[in-house]
Each structure stands twice: as C-alpha cells, then as structure tokens.
Amino acid sequence: VGVSTDIRVVLSDRREFSAHVVLSDAESDLAILKIDDVEGLSFLPLRDSDEVEVGELALAIGNPFGVGQTVSSGIVSGLARSGGMNGDGQGYFIQTDAPINPGNSGGALIDMQGALMGINTSILTRSGGSNGIGFAIPANLISAFLEQARAGADRFVRPWAGMSGQPVGADMAAPLGLDRPGGIIVSGMHRASPFAAAGLAVGDVITAVNGKEVHTPAEMIYRMSVTGLGREAVVTRLRDGVSAQLSVALIAAPEEPAREALVLDDRSLLPGLALARINPAVLQELGLPLEVEGVAITDNGPFGMRIGLQRGDVILVVNGSEVQSPSDVREHLTRAHQVSMIVQRGVQRLSFQFRP
Template identity: 60%
Template sequence: MRQVLLVLSVIVSLFPVAASAETRVPESAAEISLTFAPVVRSAAPAVVNIYATRVVAQRVSPFAADPFFDQLFRDFGRRQPRVQNSLGSGVIVSADGVVVSNYHVVGQADAIRVVLNDRREYEAEVMLADQDSDLAVLKLKGADGLPHLPLRDSDGVEVGELVLAIGNPFGVGQTVSQGIVSGLARSGLSIDGGRGYFVQTDAAINPGNSGGALVDTAGRLVGINTAILTQSGGSNGIGFAIPANLVRSFLAQAEAGESRFQRPWAGVNGQAVDAAMAEAMGLDRPEGVVLTELDAASPFRAAGLRPGDVVVALGGQRTDSPQEVMFRLSSMGIGSQAIVTYLRDGESRETRVALIAAPETPPRETLILRDSVFAGLTVERLNPAVRAELNLPLTLEGVVVRGAEATAGRAGLRPGDILLEINGRRIERPRDVEAAARERVRWWQIDVLRDGQPLRLRFRL
C-alpha cells in the first residue's frame, strides 16, 4: 500500500510541472530564436535584382492578323528591331561587385542594370557565361565595399536542412521563401537550357527568382536558384539550385580572365548502373557509372581505366550518373588531380586522374570560304576539343560545319552538320571542302550527318 501511495504522489507531482511547461513564457534569446529574421537581415542585402535588355530582329508580316496566311508566308516581310526585357535575380559574392546569376537571365543581354536591396543601381557587364551550366558571372562597374555572401561547401549539404530562397519573384520586389533541402544529386534534368546536377528544395522559386540565392541558416550560399518544376504553373512544385561548389569554379575562371567556362575533359562515355546491369556484373547493388568507351587520349585511359570499369566516386564523392561525373570534374577544375574510386571484377580500386582540357590534336584547321559556291561556310576538322564543344560522339571523325551563312546557308547546310561527301568526293579535311568547291558543275550533291542521321542535300546553280 505504501508503494502505491508513493507512485501516486510522484504522478500527482508531475501535473503542475506539465501545466507550467505548456504556459511558460520563453525567457532567453535561445528560446525565442525560432525566426529567420537575423539570417535574412544578413543575407538579403547581397541579393540583387537584374534588369536585362536585348535587341532582336523581328520579321513584320502584313499577314500577321490572319493565321492561315501568316503561317503560309512566315518568312515574308521586313525585319525590324525589337527590345526584349527580362527580369531576374543575382547574388553578390565579393565586395568589389562580382555577381553570379543564371545564363538564361543575362547570357545574351545587350544591356544589364543591377539594383541593390538599398536601391543603388549599377551597370554590369558579363565576365563569363555558360549555357550548359546556366551560370553567368557579372561585374558591377564602379562598385566597391558591397555586402556579399560567403560560399558554403555544397558537398556538405544534407537532405532535411532548412534553407531560404531569396529573389525577386514576379517583379514585386525582394521576397524570401523558406523550405528544406529535399533532395541532392538531382541529375539528368534539362532546365532553362542548363543541364547537369542540382540541389532540390521545396522552397518556392517563382519567375524572377532565377539567379537568386539559396542560403542556409548561417547565411551561407548553398546554391543559385534556377527553376521550379511544377504541373500547375504555380509555386507548388520542386525547386532546383546550382550547387555552390560549381559556382566557386566559375568564379575562379572568371577572375583568371577566361572568356568561356573550361571543363576538364574526361574523354569517356558511360551510363548509370541499373539493377539489371548490377546483377549481370555481380555487384551487390546498383551504383556508379560503367565506362563504355574511352578516347585514345583520355586521361582516364592514361590512369589505367578501361571499358567495363565502374566509377563509383570522384574525390571521395559518390557518382551515380554521367552528370554527376561531369559536375565533380567541373567543380575540381583543370590542372588538378582527382582520386577515382572504381570497381573492376567486383574489386574496389583507386587511381589518380589528371584533369586536362580537351586536346587540340590534330589541329582543327578552321577554314572560312568566301569566294566560291560555298560562300559563308565555316568548317573545322574534328578533334577532342571540337567534339567536346559540340557534344559529339568520341569516335566521330571528319569535318564539321561551324557556320553556314550566305550561299552555304541557302544550300541547306547548318552548323553542326558533319560533311561526308561533296559530289562523290570524300571529305576528311577542311582542305577537301575547298578543293570540292573549285569544281565547275551546275548540280551539287552534299551528303551530311545531321543529328546522327544521314541526309543528302541537292541544289542547282
């Protein structure tokens, strides 16, 4: 009986404590810190609004009001200039006015105006831009002593972390939305022209947020907001940001004076290992990227890798897709070395791979034709550098069209076409095109490879 009374007294003594816990007013700064105001106060001044304008030539047709004739005479009418305006966001990353944004915001702009949170305005110029990564680096003219954000090591970001998206959605002014990191290593996506590897978040990223900051609760830059994937067109979707580690690599190249982003060249083809492939190769689970093809000059081949090897990590970070491999290489940069972890016959191995630019061997032999039947044609010999620039297969050889204007354009040639034969003459070097153009014939036949498909062009002079 005494034990029962003792238990009851303990239970009764707990009730006042529970009641006071429910009604007690927070008494310390730590207890009332459930607010993002300090983070926003620190980070928001470094997020800017970007107004970009571009002049384009638009064809004015007298049939524009008639859907049938407008389609029929689509190329009829004169061209006149028209100004296109775009609105986006950017992030200041240095006190002297270096700003990071998206390529699709400023990449092709003729004039760029940047407005700070405190309403100061600056003209800006593009230092470095890359459509494949959808990143651009700007420099504000005459800027100094500006607020800026530190970059976080995005490899340390974890799913579930709280993040804030700061930008200028819909042009209403700077706005903050809150969410969590809901996914990492999102690859295989093509968003606004950018391809690759993204941090996924459920923070709202609306039109105008592009180029803005995704920051953590310490006010560090986790990534550059790029797009939201939604079925309704609203903010109820999933957002994607370009990781800060790739931004860091861009900034290093911009400061070094590069005019375009230089990616390390792997010289390999590969595909993600799925369940069926893992079973066939005797792997415990699907992981990594199996190498299917290596260029003769590939640094991976030089390091001892061969077709059939499965690359599972670069620099200690997992790689489960070709996009992840390219992201890791791009983040490391040309001139460094990467520790590659791979599987061969089920055994884990490591080696070091030198990160190099795509070789210019053999020389590209650029040729521009001006006074011939192919006037306006620019061609180059395929080599690793040219193939990398155009995302062409490793084994493709021959001559590629880099420009087709004037007569060459009217003949039906397009940039990216691989020239195979001209009037039955095999084309292997740019000088073969020049020799073929000297023939005096009225009928011409050009065999090309376009988007991987053979095509024959015929025209008469």
C-alpha cells in the same frame, strides 16, 4: 545567342550600378558579373555544398514576376538532381521546395546561417508557376566559376573526360560485382582520354570521384569540374569485382589535331558556312560521339540553313569524294556548279543535292 550590352545591378536599397560579364557559360546558364565603380558591398559566404543535407531549411531570394525582391522558404528536398522532367537532363543541382517562380533565376538559395548553398536556376512545371520543385546550381560549382574568372578566363571550361558511359541499373549490378545498382559503366573511350591514360578501359565501372559516389555521367563531370582544371581526381574503378583507385589528370579537351576552322566566303556555293576539323575540343563543343572524325559544321550560315544543314552535322562526302579537312570542303564547294553531299547527323546519314 544574344549578348547583353548594358547590364544594371539594382540593390535592395534601390541603388543601381553598371556591370559587365567577366565569364559566362550557356550550358549551365550562369555568368559571373563584375560591378563597376563600387567598393564595400557586403557579400554572402560560400557554403561547401557537399555538406548540404536533405531536410535542411532553405531561403530562396529573387524577383518573381518582377514584383521586387522577395524571400520564400522551404527545405532542401533532393540532391544530385539532373533538373530534367525525366531525370535525364544535363547538370547537377540542389532541389528545393521553396517556392521559385519566373524571375527567381539568378537569386540566392541560402541556409539559416546566411551562407550561399546555390543559385536558383530553374523550376519543374507544366503551368509556368511554382509546383514546389526548384533547382539551384551548387555553391561548389559557383566556386569553380569564380576560380576560372579570377584566372582571366571569359568562358567556363569543364575538364574533358574523353569517355562515354551509362548508369548501372539493377539488371547490371550483380554481373558487374556490385551489391546494389550504382556507378557508371564505361561504354566508349577516346584514344586521347585522360581516363585511358590513367588505366581505365571500356567495361570498367566508375563508382566514385574523390570519394564521392557518382551514378550518372553528369555527376562525374560535376565532380571533375569542382575539383578544377590542372589538378588530379581520384577515381574509384571496379574491374572484375576488384576495386582500385586511379589518379586522373583533369585537362581541357585537346585541340589536336588543329581544328583548321574556316568560314566559306562569297566564292563558295554556301557562303557563311563555318567548318572545323574534328578534334576532342570540337567533339565536346558540339556534343558529338567520341568515335566521330572528319569535318564538322560549327555554323550552318544562311544558305546552309536553307538547304537543311545544321550545326553539328559531320560532312563525309562531297561530290563523291571523301573529305578530311575544311579546306577539302571549301575546294569542292568553290569549283562546282552543283553539289551532292553526304552528312552524318546522329545515327542518320543524310544526302543533300543543290545548285546555285
């Protein structure tokens, strides 16, 4: 991922200022910038984006195609959108039909009172132009970004659920005691999950977080994120037709056991290969299934890339021996003249053989 070394902020009155990144997050494609050596700039108040309603008038501000600052108008056409072509993308967005084109990303989506509802981030298009389906990051999530930035963080940390789940469809609703489809059925749970500590288990249905209905895992993580790390969320659970409310601690993914991160040096057959022992934090960073254990590749390096290894691969066996830690892998790759390796990639087990 490239890192900007020179950031210029250009105002509508053509003044320019230097700025630097305070906090960034690649997953949401959002960063907090601090403008250097300036005071007295006006700002937009943040709207409670949970109060935004479908049908509200909205203005999208941006610099489409580099023509200069432009304002387009429309309405809020949807809420709780994933932003994906098939509805399965990551995130939680406000949808608007205000024309948004390339160059609008990072611009404000404001209401008729001038309050910030969200920040424009993407469009749904097949041609590259606006088709009236644009997405904005809600203001409440932006507020959570600002809170962590003010606390000194340089990257956004989402609360860790430590569980997996899937939306409850029409065919599952009645057997689970629901009068209509909705909620998330818990399909997996990590032993260190704060949800498990609160009393939830596989087979439970999560219907709401802090009184707000959730229907996808992305919605649930969004609700946890806007509540904030270090706090508690009230989760509504349905089990055997009985509803209950449980308090769940919102924590960062634990670094236990220690990841023991290392990068193989020139004495190894694969110099530059970066490894880590899998723990909840590594699971979250790499998007690995909750049940995975062992040693993960966090960077395949130039030589790992040549033989087909990828970031997120889990190394299971090297030269016939199971490996439990990054140092185990280093030992095998340092002393061997040729290597056979078995890795887990998703649901596949792949075998690699190579020699210098």
